[in-house]
Amino acid sequence: MTELDKLRNGSDFAARLLRAGSAEQPMRAARNRAARALGLSGVAAGALLSSKASATVAAVGVGSAARLGVPLFVKWLALGMLAGGAVLGAAAAVRNALEVTSAPARRSSVPPVAMKPPIGQARQLQVAGNSELSEPAASAAADELHASVGASASVEPPRLSSSASARLPSPPPATIADLPPVNGDALLSHEIELLERVRVKLRAGKSGEALAELNAVSGDIQSLMTEADLLRVEALLAHGERARAEALAEELRRRGGGQNFRLKRLLGRP
Amino acid sequence: MNDQAMLATRALQPAGPRPDEARLRRLFDDHFSWVWRFVRRLGVAEPQADDAAQQIFCVLAERLGELEPGKEKSFLAGTALRVSSNYRRSARRRREIPDASLEFAVDTRDDPEQMAEHRSELALLDRALDQLPSELRAAFVLFEVENHSMLEIAELLGIPRGTVASRLRRAREQFQAAAHALQGGTSDRVG
Numbered sequence: 152m153t154e155l156d157k158l159r160n161g162s163d164f165a166a167r168l169l170r171a172g173s174a175e176q177p178m179r180a181a182r183n184r185a186a187r188a189l190g191l192s193g194v195a196a197g198a199l200l201s202s203k204a205s206a207t208v209a210a211v212g213v214g215s216a217a218r219l220g221v222p223l224f225v226k227w228l229a230l231g232m233l234a235g236g237a238v239l240g241a242a243a244a245v246r247n248a249l250e251v252t253s254a255p256a257r258r259s260s261v262p263p264v265a266m267k268p269p270i271g272q273a274r275q276l277q278v279a280g281n282s283e284l285s286e287p288a289a290s291a292a293a294d295e296l297h298a299s300v301g302a303s304a305s306v307e308p309p310r311l312s313s314s315a316s317a318r319l320p321s322p323p324p325a326t327i328a329d330l331p332p333v334n335g336d337a338l339l340s341h342e343i344e345l346l347e348r349v350r351v352k353l354r355a356g357k358s359g360e361a362l363a364e365l366n367a368v369s370g371d372i373q374s375l376m377t378e379a380d381l382l383r384v385e386a387l388l389a390h391g392e393r394a395r396a397e398a399l400a401e402e403l404r405r406r407g408g409g410q411n412f413r414l415k416r417l418l419g420r421p
Numbered sequence: 422m423n424d425q426a427m428l429a430t431r432a433l434q435p436a437g438p439r440p441d442e443a444r445l446r447r448l449f450d451d452h453f454s455w456v457w458r459f460v461r462r463l464g465v466a467e468p469q470a471d472d473a474a475q476q477i478f479c480v481l482a483e484r485l486g487e488l489e490p491g492k493e494k495s496f497l498a499g500t501a502l503r504v505s506s507n508y509r510r511s512a513r514r515r516r517e518i519p520d521a522s523l524e525f526a527v528d529t530r531d532d533p534e535q536m537a538e539h540r541s542e543l544a545l546l547d548r549a550l551d552q553l554p555s556e557l558r559a560a561f562v563l564f565e566v567e568n569h570s571m572l573e574i575a576e577l578l579g580i581p582r583g584t585v586a587s588r589l590r591r592a593r594e595q596f597q598a599a600a601h602a603l604q605g606g607t608s609d610r611v612g
Contacts (some may be wrong), residue, residue: 165600168549171542172566177457181471185453188475189482191446 342375349382358389377403384417441485448485448493449478455567456497462550462562463505466512473504480504498577502559549599553592560585561592 345368352361365383372379380403387396400414457474465473477500481493488496550558559578563569564585571589575582 164604165549165597168542168546168600169565171539172458172462172546172562173568174539175458175461175543176454177471177474181457181474182453184471185475185478186449189445189449189478191442191449 339374342372345371346375346378346382349379349386353382353386353389356389358386361386362390381414381417384414388417441482445478445482445485448481448497452494452497453478456501459498459501459562459567460505460508462547462566463502463509463555463558464547464551465505465508469508469512473501473508477501477504495577495579498559498563499579502555502578506555545600545603549596549603552599553595557588557592557595560588561596564589565593565596 349361349364349368352358352364362383365379365386369379380399384396384400384403387393387399397418400418403414453474456477457470460473460477461467461470477497480500481488481497484496485493550562553561560574563574563577564571569577571582571585574580574585578585580588
């Protein structure tokens with residue numbers, strides 16, 4: 152037996168490894184993602200397969216199914232059901248995104264320093280202050296989403312804890328016009344802009360105003376929450392509230408946001 | 422998706438229907454798995470292999486108009502070698518350690534026992550392949566894992582047939598030695 156034969160056909164260790172390598176396949180999700188990125192019509196092979204499955208099931212009917220054979224029929228039926236489930240799941244995800252972007256809950260348990268304005272009011276102020284979020288544009292984007300998920304004309308406000316509800320006046324129901332843009336990049340830009348306003352006030356030595364601004368916008372920060380918390384620590388320190396700053400820093404450390412170095416630097420610890 | 426793949430993808434978003442779409446689709450259907458497996462065996466970890474394969478096809482989509490029909494697979498192989506090299510380099514810079522437990526979590530192709538054995542074999546294969554210089558590794562993978570002929574490999578890599586033969590001979594010797602060394606320490610897990 153030659154060395155080549157031994158490698159390819161033998162039962163030895165090296166041959167087993169090579170056979171494992173030949174058998175490896177990419178996950179279907181990776182393939183679908185790449186197809187979508189390339190803009191190949193039909194988007195996902197799985198979706199293509201499923202739609203074909205549904206079409207086949209509808210076309211052939213029960214009689215043809217018997218001719219095709221029960222296992223094949225069951226396979227196609229299952230694929231069709233999977234496709235249906237995927238569509239429903241996507242619709243639910245879009246609806247969740249709508250609810251979250253309409254009024255995200257604040258995760259930090261540290262109470263805000265200043266009185267928080269009503270959520271609806273804060274949002275309206277932000278919308279008015281941001282040229283990218285002009286009402287017609289926000290409204291158009293919201294209408295598009297609204298139509299796709301078949302939601303009702305207004306979006307329910309978030310549920311607050313009982314203590315939070317007691318502190319805050321009950322916010323008016325958010326309308327579609329109040330929604331921020333749904334595009335991920337636009338949301339991120341919006342958050343960056345909000346935090347930049349806080350940072351400018353902080354750099355100008357207006358720590359009280361920075362904290363108030365941070366309280367006002369905190370409900371709208373989702374992606375940059377860690378950044379917002381670090382700014383809050385910095386603002387509290389600048390405002391002379393070291394104990395609260397340290398308490399927040401401790402909580403952040405417990406959450407494990409990977410910002411230990413920055414926290415130590417802010418608090419002036421070695 | 423990493424930054425490289427994201428940028429490549431964004432740059433290629435079409436403004437309208439592309440004339441080469443049918444050709445691209447056919448190449449994607451025929452070669453995506455091959456490209457993905459090739460970059461894996463060239464040392465790109467599984468999560469990054471998804472991005473790398475996508476990036477390679479993005480490059481192909483960009484250059485498809487300039488490519489002669491029949492030369493696409495060679496182009497894919499050449500691009501895969503370059504992209505894999507970049508990914509390996511950046512992985513070394515980041516000192517990434519592939520998390521096998523994460524890969525286990527998403528792989529639902531086999532039952533757990535088979536899956537564990539398969540993963541173990543793949544990890545050992547990659548460790549053995551890591552012992553080969555990159556030029557030997559590419560030829561060896563195309564021949565032994567992808568079952569290409571020497572003539573095909575010569576075309577894919579753009580090298581003479583004699584060079585392919587000599588690279589394969591040296592690669593087999595080195596791979597056998599590496600596998601033998603690995604077998605000593607892992608006979609309880611595989612084999």
